[in-house]
Amino acid sequence: MGQVMVSRRLVSLHKARLSGLSLRTAVAHHALGSIPAQYSTVPDFDHTKAFRDLGIEDTNHGVFHGKWGGSGKVVQSVNPASNEPLAHVVTGNSSDLNQAIENASKAQKIWRDLPIPKRGQVLLAMRQELHKHLDALGTLVSLEMGKIKAEGVGEVQEYIDILDYALGLSRCLNGLLIPSERPGHVMLETWNPLGLVGVISAFNFPVAVYGWNSAIGLLTGNAMLWKPAPSTPLCSIAVTKILERVLAENNLPPALCSLVTGGGSIGRSITENKRIDLVSFTGSTPVGREVGKIVQGRFGKHLLELGGNNAIIVMDDADQDMAVRAILFAAVGTAGQRCTTTRRLFVHSNIYDSVVDKLRQAYMQVKIGNPLHSGVLCGPLHSRAAVQAYERGIQAVQDQGGRILYGGKVLDRNDGEIYGKGNYVMPTLTEVKPDMDIVKEEIFAPILHTMKINTLDEAISHNNSVGQGLSSSLFTANIASIFKWIGPSGSDCGIINVNIPTNGAEIGGAFGGEKETGGGRESGSDAWKQYCRRGTCTINYSKTLPLAQGIDFS
Numbered sequence: 214m215g216q217v218m219v220s221r222r223l224v225s226l227h228k229a230r231l232s233g234l235s236l237r238t239a240v241a242h243h244a245l246g247s248i249p250a251q252y253s254t255v256p257d258f259d260h261t262k263a264f265r266d267l268g269i270e271d272t273n274h275g276v277f278h279g280k281w282g283g284s285g286k287v288v289q290s291v292n293p294a295s296n297e298p299l300a301h302v303v304t305g306n307s308s309d310l311n312q313a314i315e316n317a318s319k320a321q322k323i324w325r326d327l328p329i330p331k332r333g334q335v336l337l338a339m340r341q342e343l344h345k346h347l348d349a350l351g352t353l354v355s356l357e358m359g360k361i362k363a364e365g366v367g368e369v370q371e372y373i374d375i376l377d378y379a380l381g382l383s384r385c386l387n388g389l390l391i392p393s394e395r396p397g398h399v400m401l402e403t404w405n406p407l408g409l410v411g412v413i414s415a416f417n418f419p420v421a422v423y424g425w426n427s428a429i430g431l432l433t434g435n436a437m438l439w440k441p442a443p444s445t446p447l448c449s450i451a452v453t454k455i456l457e458r459v460l461a462e463n464n465l466p467p468a469l470c471s472l473v474t475g476g477g478s479i480g481r482s483i484t485e486n487k488r489i490d491l492v493s494f495t496g497s498t499p500v501g502r503e504v505g506k507i508v509q510g511r512f513g514k515h516l517l518e519l520g521g522n523n524a525i526i527v528m529d530d531a532d533q534d535m536a537v538r539a540i541l542f543a544a545v546g547t548a549g550q551r552c553t554t555t556r557r558l559f560v561h562s563n564i565y566d567s568v569v570d571k572l573r574q575a576y577m578q579v580k581i582g583n584p585l586h587s588g589v590l591c592g593p594l595h596s597r598a599a600v601q602a603y604e605r606g607i608q609a610v611q612d613q614g615g616r617i618l619y620g621g622k623v624l625d626r627n628d629g630e631i632y633g634k635g636n637y638v639m640p641t642l643t644e645v646k647p648d649m650d651i652v653k654e655e656i657f658a659p660i661l662h663t664m665k666i667n668t669l670d671e672a673i674s675h676n677n678s679v680g681q682g683l684s685s686s687l688f689t690a691n692i693a694s695i696f697k698w699i700g701p702s703g704s705d706c707g708i709i710n711v712n713i714p715t716n717g718a719e720i721g722g723a724f725g726g727e728k729e730t731g732g733g734r735e736s737g738s739d740a741w742k743q744y745c746r747r748g749t750c751t752i753n754y755s756k757t758l759p760l761a762q763g764i765d766f767s
């Protein structure tokens with residue numbers, strides 16, 4: 214997937230540039246806040262071709278329930294690279310939402326009766342249609358979210374991959390046949406659709422999160438109702454137009470994939486509405502906590518994919534160069550705005566100086582600039598608010614006694630024309646102590662806190678000491694360390710990696726995290742069960758009525 218492509222680019226760039234640059238020269242170039250020459254100053258990108266391909270206009274309907282409309286506020290979608298508007302969207306209000314719930318629920322009654330392998334064929338058609346628009350959609354992700362184009366395309370590829378996965382699953386959604394203690398009886402499990410799945414998604418994966426949910430949610434026989442992040446409505450409109458075409462071509466009601474754009478109030482209404490059987494929420498822990506309480510209060514189902522505070526541990530027997538390349542991708546990729554971004558780094562004290570020096574050199578090679586330009590590895594932050602959060606984080610590190618080892622600066626007009634317009638910051642390395650408050654927070658920006666450790670036990674204890682429990686990674690060549698790490702005394706996260714970064718998960722595994730990350734699982738493995746109601750069926754095919762546990766009731 215795209216992440217692999219990006220990782221390869223990071224590696225080759227890193228190697229090529231490093232070979233010609235000694236540590237001493239590199240450090241001499243760097244004074245905190247200075248801008249190395251490889252920063253990108255190429256101006257903006259012409260997006261008209263991608264918009265035409267995807268049917269995005271200057272003003273767009275932001276509601277789809279079989280028909281396009283919208284009676285809510287008109288909002289601007291803004292390019293984080295320039296803070297200029299990309300297009301306008303007429304968002305939805307509560308009556309649009311009610312209509313979407315009504316129409317999607319009706320569509321589900323038709324869809325649920327389709328045999329599962331037939332549903333798989335429709336998902337295959339969606340896959341083909343998405344593939345035709347891969348480049349345009351990847352470009353739109355890059356334009357609207359701000360991630361580099363390779364990652365934008367990778368995100369759409371992830372949606373394509375999960376549709377492939379769902380197609381395969383359509384032939385093997387197997388249940389259980391369970392031995393019965395009663396003669397002439399059989400027990401089995403059925404997995405039937407829940408009904409309507411509401412997907413509330415975050416800005417940082419404006420296509421893939423819906424992709425994961427809709428591929429598996431549809432396959433299992435549900436209708437989908439999507440409320441995207443308020444700042445990425447164009448991606449959701451483009452995707453919904455593609456799905457609409459495929460459903461219509463297959464004589465299915467397009468309201469099966471309904472869309473209501475809007476802000477937190479639409480999200481809250483989805484959360485409260487009893488007709489929405491499962492609320493799949495991806496976003497921050499504070500909002501997710503409220504969503505969880507409200508959905509639980511009405512005994513609905515929820516699937517929560519919340520914040521992370523992910524750590525990499527590097528032991529002194531690890532391959533240092535491999536670790537450094539992985540850390541760079543995990544901490545700087547997507548400008549530090551993945552839920553799986555590495556935010557904490559624990560390095561064995563024997564190799565701490567060497568690893569941090571290598572990292573600093575690697576950071577100096579990262580080209581920052583317009584995410585649609587080739588060679589750029591770090592685009593802007595998504596919003597001005599994110600830049601402020603970055604600044605607050607840098608200040609807090611210093612206030613709490615930490616040090617900035619590299620970066621720590623917002624790029625402004627003095628650093629180059631394009632930086633003044635967009636939300637650009639320098640990827641940052643700090644040196645802190647594990648007990649500082651700042652280390653416990655998820656700052657959604659490229660700030661990596663480095664810390665020394667002396668033993669694996671100490672590192673695991675620090676890894677597990679934060680509220681979040683999404684992703685974690687250990688670099689080691691020691692087999693005993695690996696099995697400790699993945700065992701009962703190891704990492705308490707949902708994703709437990711060895712010798713790879715914390716990010717870049719494949720769709721075949723169940724994705725999600727423990728503790729304040731919410732406990733939900735999406736994508737592969739048996740995550741499909743979250744979109745189903747389970748029936749335990751006991752069938753008597755005999756002429757008698759024996760009771761369980763040998764009870765005689767005559």
Ligand code: NAD
Pocket residue numbers: 413414415416417418440441442443475476477478479480481482484495496497498500501503504517518519520521551552553655657683725726730
């Ligand atoms: P956010 O919590 O601000 O918003 C997420 C969504 O919730 C948006 O669509 C928003 O409009 C909606 N919302 C806001 N208030 C609501 C309410 N009261 N009720 C219902 N919905 C409401 O998050 P964000 O800034 O868009 O995304 C970044 C966060 O998402 C980070 O914490 C990141 O770690 C997390 N995230 C987690 C995963 C994961 O899989 N664990 C994946 C991506 C992002």
